[in-house]
Ligand code: NAD
């Protein structure tokens with residue numbers, strides 16, 4: 001099949017494209033706006049593959065979407081603004097991409113009768129003190145990021161209910177692994193630890209996340225694309241829960257540094273305390289997580305250590321200004 005992968009130049013999308021080309025006979029067209037988080041470098045190893053095509057464009061641009069859809073049999077939508085802190089500082093792009101962009105893609109899918117997979121997040125359910133959310137738990141988002149993602153999920157479901165479009169939604173927990181932009185907790189802490197820079201931990205460091213290795217999420221998305229029931233959502237939770245400070249301590253250890261590098265800084269406004277997903281539905285489709293946190297974090301630290309070609313241009317560019325604005329001090333190294 002020929003797939004349109006929107007947002008395929010980002011972290012999870014590029015990992016999905018790579019595994020899809022390796023494991024299936026598909027042709028893949030990536031449509032990506034190349035925001036700060038979308039980089040052709042993330043797809044460097046598949047650029048020469050004759051089954052791969054890259055189109056530079058935005059999902060909210062109906063003409064760009066129509067052109068990219070030539071010969072396509074299904075759409076997988078990763079395209080999003082994804083950093084919660086940026087959604088608090090500047091929510092505009094989140095509303096545009098998640099609301100308008102998703103709408104344009106759904107209309108294009110409806111006109112052509114295409115299967116449509118929306119990549120979503122555990123954050124749409126909000127925080128949970130104990131236990132885990134199921135797919136029928138109410139949506140209760142806290143940030144402009146998660147609220148606009150929840151809005152997109154509801155719009156997707158409405159296209160199934162109202163127009164009979166073959167839609168599926170995949171809600172993942174916190175991903176980590178190669179090619180993740182270093183504004184997110186794990187790559188930020190790894191690069192700062194390698195450079196012996198300070199590690200900013202929000203609040204008391206006891207917020208809990210459910211860590212999912214990116215290749216495991218990519219595998220779940222493939223499965224739901226092929227076997228998911230139209231109109232349904234599937235939770236994909238990582239196998240291990242950790243507090244942020246546990247994650248940071250493990251990174252420090254793997255980088256040969258100690259906890260004197262940690263700075264406890266002001267908390268994120270509206271900071272969700274704990275996420276947790278029950279993944280029984282996707283497990284019943286045949287999915288399980290292959291990588292536990294202990295092994296995944298070692299692999300991830302090693303990847304960043306060995307691939308400075310990938311992150312050095314980021315750390316020396318506009319990212320430095322973002323970092324100074326966000327953390328109120330200059331980046332070392
Ligand atoms: P990312 O920020 O690394 O990549 C997002 C990609 O989307 C980039 O390539 C960017 O250029 C592109 N993009 C943004 N706006 C666009 C637009 N209007 N048109 C076309 N392309 C656009 O994000 P990620 O971490 O890879 O997340 C991908 C998807 O997975 C998102 O929908 C996110 O909500 C979801 N998700 C992420 C996580 C996580 O932990 N990172 C967990 C669960 C779900």
Ligand code: DAU
Nearest residue numbers: 082083084121122123173174183184185200201202207244
């Ligand atoms: O849960 C899935 C979501 O995970 C995705 O939908 C989002 O796109 C993705 O960004 C991620 O959201 P989080 O807010 O959980 O991830 P982030 O890496 O920003 O933060 C993880 C935790 O670490 C969170 O509790 C905030 C904390 N944190 C983060 C940063 C960047 C810090 O303590 N210090 C930091 O500098």
